[in-house]
Amino acid sequence: MKERIEFTLNGARRTLLVDDSRPLLWVLRTDLGLTGTKYGCGIGLCGSCTVLVDNQAVRSCQTSMAEVAGKNVTTIEGLAKNGALHPVQQAFMEHDALQCGYCTPGMILQAVALLHANPEPSREEIIDAMEGNLCRCGAHVRIVDAIRAASKMEGGAAT
Numbered sequence: 001m002k003e004r005i006e007f008t009l010n011g012a013r014r015t016l017l018v019d020d021s022r023p024l025l026w027v028l029r030t031d032l033g034l035t036g037t038k039y040g041c042g043i044g045l046c047g048s049c050t051v052l053v054d055n056q057a058v059r060s061c062q063t064s065m066a067e068v069a070g071k072n073v074t075t076i077e078g079l080a081k082n083g084a085l086h087p088v089q090q091a092f093m094e095h096d097a098l099q100c101g102y103c104t105p106g107m108i109l110q111a112v113a114l115l116h117a118n119p120e121p122s123r124e125e126i127i128d129a130m131e132g133n134l135c136r137c138g139a140h141v142r143i144v145d146a147i148r149a150a151s152k153m154e155g156g157a158a159t
């Protein structure tokens, strides 16, 4: 049944009339045209659909619209501020931490959540936190390097 769901998306209040059992992933991609959030496995195993909900990294394929009511959702489209890339985005570019780029939005949001919770993670803590995000191109080493670099940049822990 359709319900009125209010939430904040990338800093703007939104009210949608949607079936509240629908996954956030498909509302973002299909209803709102925010295709930066990627569909990989659909069963919570790859991390490509990761977004932030109240600064926590969540799998949007496994998150219903009912679960985001009243919450703050950030997708890759909402990470840059006033035309400036988020330090994690900047570090991914500088460290060439992507190849095809399909996993990248989910990787970046997972990393942003990590740095918000732990602004100076060790290499092992980064590897641990990123374990559930898969990259078929094998960019993992450069991804870890990028997150290390972002943790040292001003604003790296901002969400």
Ligand code: FES
Pocket (backbone or CB within 6 Å): 038, 039, 040, 041, 042, 043, 044, 045, 046, 047, 048, 049, 050, 059, 060, 061, 062
């Ligand atoms: S598409 Fe959501 S975890 Fe793979």
Ligand code: FES
Pocket (backbone or CB within 6 Å): 097, 098, 099, 100, 101, 102, 103, 104, 134, 135, 136, 137, 138, 139
């Ligand atoms: S860069 Fe291609 S899947 Fe990660």
